[in-house]
Amino acid sequence: MSGLVEEKVQAFAEALLPSLGLELVEVQFRLEGHGWVLRLFIDGKEGITVDHCSQVSREVGDFLDVEDLIGPAYHLEVSSPGLERPLRSMKDFQAYLGRKAKVKLREDVEGQRVLIGNISEAEGETVELVLEDGSKCQVAFEQIRKARLSL
Numbered sequence: 001m002s003g004l005v006e007e008k009v010q011a012f013a014e015a016l017l018p019s020l021g022l023e024l025v026e027v028q029f030r031l032e033g034h035g036w037v038l039r040l041f042i043d044g045k046e047g048i049t050v051d052h053c054s055q056v057s058r059e060v061g062d063f064l065d066v067e068d069l070i071g072p073a074y075h076l077e078v079s080s081p082g083l084e085r086p087l088r089s090m091k092d093f094q095a096y097l098g099r100k101a102k103v104k105l106r107e108d109v110e111g112q113r114v115l116i117g118n119i120s121e122a123e124g125e126t127v128e129l130v131l132e133d134g135s136k137c138q139v140a141f142e143q144i145r146k147a148r149l150s151l
Contacts, residue, residue, distance in 0.1 A: 009038065009040070010024065013060065016060075017042060021045070023042065024042060025086065027039070028041075034075075036073065039077045043081055083151060086147065086148045093119055093141075097120070097121070100117065101116070101117070101129065101149055101150055102149075103139065103146075104145045104147065109143070115139070116150060117132060126138050126139065127144065
């Protein structure tokens with residue numbers, strides 16, 4: 001059930017958000033200690049305000065009421081991805097050139113599975129990081145399991 005809900009909400013949000021000057025970062029629908037939670041993380045060039053979150057929450061809530069996708073009670077949360085936002089595409093890596101990132105790999109590269117460094121390049125299908133020791137490491141995007149900005 002959660003996969004279908006995430007897909008439908010993602011499709012709706014990706015159609016809605018550009019008209020508001022916003023972008024969808026992530027959709028999560030999961031069972032937590034207090035029940036089901038549907039979370040949308042949104043971002044914008046000028047950042048996110050409470051008004052943005054409120055407006056998106058109303059629009060998504062109306063969509064869900066009409067579509068009747070979710071049977072059990074749930075909580076809807078809309079927020080910014082925060083300072084340590086996930087990096088999910090080459091476009092994300094390109095947008096955050098020069099920023100520090102933590103990258104988890106599918107397989108070891110140079111004896112490491114977790115890399116921390118500044119994003120120095122994101123071209124084609126390759127990401128280059130300048131690691132904390134000053135060395136450079138190039139990684140194929142397909143080898144990245146998970147990545148996020150780091151403080």
